[in-house]
Amino acid sequence: MRMDLVDDRLDHGAQAVIETERFVLRPPRRSDAGLLNMYVSDERVARNSRSLPHPMPPGATEAFVARSLKPETEEKVWILDGSAHGLSEVLGVISLKPLDRDQCEVAFWVAPAFWGTGLARTALAAMVDANPMKAKTMFAEIFQDNQASARVVTACGFEYLGDAETYSVARGSHVPTWTYLRKL
Helix, strand or coil: CEEEEEEECCCCEEEEEEECCCCEEECCCHHHHHHHHHHHCCHHHHHCCCCCCCCCCCCHHHHHHHHHHCCCCCCEEEEEECHHHCCCCCCEEEEEEEECCCEEEEEEEECHHHCCCCHHHHHHHHHHHHCCCCCCEEEEEEECCCHHHHHHHHHCCCEEEEEEEEEECCCCEEEEEEEEEEEC
16 A cells, blocks of 8 residues: 655645555545436435435535535545446545544445445455554444444454444435544
8 A cells, every 4th residue: 555645736735645556545526426416416425424315416416525625624535436447437436534632533435336346344344454544443333234334444453442323314314324443
């Protein structure tokens, strides 16, 4: 794995680009909006997210990309970009949201066409190894009916912390979750 710092203040501020053997994790680009919208418009992706609505309203994906590009945005977003390895330019998304006391929360999704291929595990492992926010602890919250994501976080060394629940916009209800942590 290699990590380079990209500094293009017009688009995204200083943010690490993290290379893996299968893809790079890079900041979003405005040109990603089309593929992102196609993937997040899939109900299966939206239902496994806290914040994605379903159906996706017009302009929501473009607004997400625009927010992600602002240097002052606390939550940092990376695109799984496989174009240099013969894969799609957008395979999924992984993000880090800073919390207090040198902690952060990780969230991720992979496009359904790439489910079961190990991309999420590779992205999460690379993010943990790079630790671009220099966090001491990383948290993940997984819906209890999303066993695949639970396997991803445990395979990357996250330990079960407890049960909780959170609101899912796509489901329009509170959903039971498992909370995991990883000491870094």
